[in-house]
Amino acid sequence: MDLAKLQMFVKIAELGSLSKASAQYDMGASTLSRQMSAFEAEYKGRLFLRTGRGLVLTELGQKILPRARELLADADRLAAEIRGSAGVPRGTVRLAVVPSVTAPLVARIILEAQRRYPEVTLHVTEAFSGQIEEWLALGRVDLGFVLRPSANSVTEKPLARSQLCVVGPAGDSLTAPDEVDFSCLDGQSILLPSQPSNFRSFLEQIARRNGVTFKVAAEIDSVAIMKEVVAAGVGYALLSASTVQQEVQQQRLSIARLINPKVSRQVYLSTTAQKSGDLATREISRLIRQVSEELLGVVEEPSTGDAAPDESVSPAAEAFYVPNPE
Known part of the structure; x- marks a missing residue:
């Protein structure tokens, strides 16, 4: 095959x-189309149907997609074992990051x-934490910054704490002020990611706890679009400072900055269970922890819960905050 x-x-x-x-x-779309036509002809089965919204899988395509992913993952693991036996990190490591840690950290990584691993290529994608958790579980990314430990991946200690x-x-x-009470959000138009979203659930839980009701101006699953909509005056977003x-x-x-309560979240580094033993993935994971500690300081993991909303902000979280220009 x-x-x-x-x-x-x-x-x-995956892209449709x-x-x-x-x-x-x-490569051109026509070239890729010919490749797929040859693939379908070889196995005498139609895999895609064209619709007005793009390509959708046929019944056969839906049936073989999970098996295809398993086969490719097996091939990746075999290649990783061969590379690991040589003792030199090689290959592509796919890293997914949440917007709250993208700015200086990823560039340094x-x-x-x-410099350290010239035969390793980093492929970096930005997404919300829930999407990254799903990608880690499916093995679509090798490493991911997430906002909570996941049962479907190998989770490291927290890298940073990001204040909202x-x-x-x-x-x-x-x-206009440097700080604003959480109560001031009551009745305000807020831009939120669509459900299901761990981040949205987290925010709504804190709002209920403090007697605050959001008016959802729009559901937006892109941070870049969310920022443009905020700039247009449609509503407010709740993001870390480094994101904007x-x-x-x-x-x-x-x-x-939100205060009374201060709202912050831990940022964790997770590895997909499908590639946790890959040499290149292990070395990039170690590098990320080193760079994070150098740039952001050591972050202590809270004893209970996930970034309790009324806890003090760590020095690492302060590193994410950039005040408004005078």
């Missing part, structure tokens, strides 16, 4: 689009990885 074509099949199935998949393979801020448009009165650092410096957005 041609594993390259099998991998293309999985990628198209030939054009999106072809961009990742640096990539620079250090290039209210994010508003530039010049907004609510976010560039926009604050450009005076497109403004932020104020």
Whole structure:
């Protein structure tokens, strides 16, 4: 079986689009389409149907997709074992990060990885914590920054604690002070990710505990779009400061730290159980912990719960905060 074509099949199935998949393979959509047609002809079965919204799997495609992922994961593990036997980290390590830790940390990780492990390529994706947990469970990423320990992955100790801020448009009165009481969000238009979302559930739980009711202005599952919508004055977002650092410096957005209670979350590093023994993954995991400690300091894991909303903010969380320009 041609594993390259099998991998293309999985990628198209995940993205639901030939054009999106072809961009990742640096080939034209027509070339990728011919590859899939040859793959279907070889095994005498139709895998995709064209619809107005893109490509969808046929019944046969749905049946073989899980097996295809298993086969590719087995091939990756075998390749990792062979590379590991040589004692030199090689290959691609797929890292997924939550927006609250993207700015300086990921850039430093990539620079250090290039210097220490020239035969390792880092593939970095940004997503919300819930999506990353799902990718780790399915083996679609090797390492992920998540906001809670996961039963479907190998979770490390926390890397950082990220304090949440209210994010508003530039010049907004609510976010003009450095700090704002959580109670001030009562009745405000808030942008939230759609359910199911651990982050949204976390925020709504704190709101209920403090007698605050959000008016959900829109459900947005993209941080980049969320920031643009906030800048347009549609509603407020609740994000870490590092997520909007560039926009604050450009005076497109403004932020104020939430207090009474302070709201912060632990950021953990998790490894997919499918590649926890891979040499390259282990070395990149070790590098991430080292860089995080250098940039953010050591973060103590709370004794109970996940970042209790009224606990004091750690020095690492303060490193995420950038005040509004004067």
